[in-house]
Amino acid sequence: MRFFSSLSLSSCASCSCSSRRGLTSSSSSFTSSSTCSRRRQNRRRRRRRTNEKNAKTTTTLISNDAKENNDNNDNDNGNNNNNNNSSSNRRKEPDAIVSVKLDQDGQRDYPIYIGSELVKERGDLLRKHIKGETVLIVTNETVAPLYLEKVKESLLLSSSSKSLRIESVVLPDGEEHKNLDVLDLIFEKALDARLDRKTTFIALGGGVIGDMTGFAASAYQRGVNFIQIPTTVMAMVDSSVGGKTGVNHKKGKNMIGAFYQPQCVFVDIDSLDSLPEREYNSGIAEVIKYGLIRDAKFFDWIEQNADKLQKKAIDRKSLVYAIQRSCENKAEVVELDEKESGLNVRATLNLGHTFGHAIETGVGYGEYLHGEAVSIGTAMAADLSFRLGWIDENLQTRTVDLLKRFDLPIEVPRGSMTKEKFMDLMAVDKKASQGKMNFILLKGDLGGCVFTGDFDQTKLRETLESFVDGRISR
Numbered sequence: 001m002r003f004f005s006s007l008s009l010s011s012c013a014s015c016s017c018s019s020r021r022g023l024t025s026s027s028s029s030f031t032s033s034s035t036c037s038r039r040r041q042n043r044r045r046r047r048r049r050t051n052e053k054n055a056k057t058t059t060t061l062i063s064n065d066a067k068e069n070n071d072n073n074d075n076d077n078g079n080n081n082n083n084n085n086s087s088s089n090r091r092k093e094p095d096a097i098v099s100v101k102l103d104q105d106g107q108r109d110y111p112i113y114i115g116s117e118l119v120k121e122r123g124d125l126l127r128k129h130i131k132g133e134t135v136l137i138v139t140n141e142t143v144a145p146l147y148l149e150k151v152k153e154s155l156l157l158s159s160s161s162k163s164l165r166i167e168s169v170v171l172p173d174g175e176e177h178k179n180l181d182v183l184d185l186i187f188e189k190a191l192d193a194r195l196d197r198k199t200t201f202i203a204l205g206g207g208v209i210g211d212m213t214g215f216a217a218s219a220y221q222r223g224v225n226f227i228q229i230p231t232t233v234m235a236m237v238d239s240s241v242g243g244k245t246g247v248n249h250k251k252g253k254n255m256i257g258a259f260y261q262p263q264c265v266f267v268d269i270d271s272l273d274s275l276p277e278r279e280y281n282s283g284i285a286e287v288i289k290y291g292l293i294r295d296a297k298f299f300d301w302i303e304q305n306a307d308k309l310q311k312k313a314i315d316r317k318s319l320v321y322a323i324q325r326s327c328e329n330k331a332e333v334v335e336l337d338e339k340e341s342g343l344n345v346r347a348t349l350n351l352g353h354t355f356g357h358a359i360e361t362g363v364g365y366g367e368y369l370h371g372e373a374v375s376i377g378t379a380m381a382a383d384l385s386f387r388l389g390w391i392d393e394n395l396q397t398r399t400v401d402l403l404k405r406f407d408l409p410i411e412v413p414r415g416s417m418t419k420e421k422f423m424d425l426m427a428v429d430k431k432a433s434q435g436k437m438n439f440i441l442l443k444g445d446l447g448g449c450v451f452t453g454d455f456d457q458t459k460l461r462e463t464l465e466s467f468v469d470g471r472i473s474r
């Protein structure tokens, strides 16, 4: 059953919501439940009025989201039917729901719920995506004291009608622990707790926890369900969506993994309150990326609303919109090219990453956060695109300026990298194939990009020289 109403994303005169114009690619089968918040408020008001007039028809009393909830109770890929809709009038609804559509039959489609107070108020939404009676929450030592009990409580409150056994495992924090040894702690816990094939794994944390939990879920008893509760901007806008899971190997980052999609993604923006500003800004680098590679209107919107997206003065509505639009973009890309096939559509998500990964490795892991390295890489990609004559100076300047507004680095620290080091490291990057180094470069108007290795290589050397000297061209 398709459970999202399909709303076309036309631009809204009354606010700055984005339209689908500016998207360089989309699929006709893609539908999105998103709409601008003002329209949604109006819709809610109308529904409330209907509700007051006609208290008998339950489905008209509740919002689309809650209706979707209801609908799913009938046919939910085996999910439980534990919702108590009697309290639906008082329920906090997600501010947005983005649908990730993968197959014609919709079997693997999943929603991304985005909003405030979701963990506190909407354990039932999580519960309905839990197949069996057992759950394993995977988190880390930083996130556990902040949110583990809250998630447990929320789930238990929502499942009063049925018992739910909740187990948890707390992993060490950090990219350096994203490896097979630490992954084994998840399997050990699951086996010790005798969790069966109907268990659902829940990832509670940033991208590291999400990637590891998803990979563990793909392999445990040949595959169990899993749910993402991302708690960093990076995870909310990127890593929790799209099904790339895995761990690092000592011979390469993210080299062991699987494509494995979650049952749902549950984005509660309140969890960002505790996120350090630097981590927050690191995630914004990926938000900006979506605008650059495929969504000009979104880029314009970020420029106009950058003040409202600052960690110190977050405007929650703007933040929800930024996450929503990022997830929509990611969902569209994933729908077009789920497994990064020869189409190279999914590869475009790696704007700035070839340079960025070289910086992460070359300068030393831990020196830069992922989004920070991507930010420098994006500035380098814009520089190279400009040198090739593929974009105008204005776009290059706008790119760098927007990154700077979020305190993101746009220069390689002097003395930390050489041109040769860059070349060596980029040659082993996953984007290098058949001896040729491929890059995602900006081309044409804002929102356009290409994945290519066919360009004048002297320009690449000029970009590298310019950046390793600690100066940028604009």
Ligand SMILES: NC(=O)c1ccc[n+]([C@@H]2O[C@H](COP(=O)([O-])OP(=O)(O)OC[C@H]3O[C@@H](n4cnc5c(N)ncnc54)[C@H](O)[C@@H]3O)[C@@H](O)[C@H]2O)c1
Residues within 6 Å of the ligand: 140, 142, 143, 146, 173, 174, 175, 178, 205, 206, 207, 208, 209, 211, 231, 232, 233, 234, 235, 238, 239, 240, 241, 242, 243, 244, 245, 254, 271, 272, 273, 274, 275, 276, 279, 282, 370
């Ligand atoms: N699967 C994908 O498609 C994909 C895409 C992008 C990135 N990634 C992966 O994601 C990882 C990076 O993710 P990340 O940036 O979220 O890093 P992370 O998971 O290491 O989280 C960053 C830090 O923030 C802490 N933290 C998380 N949530 C918090 C909160 N709410 N309050 C306070 N602290 C909190 C974490 O414990 C950690 O110390 C990398 O391993 C990268 O490879 C995967």
Ligand SMILES: [Zn+2]
Residues within 6 Å of the ligand: 238, 286, 353, 370, 374
């Ligand atoms: Zn990234």
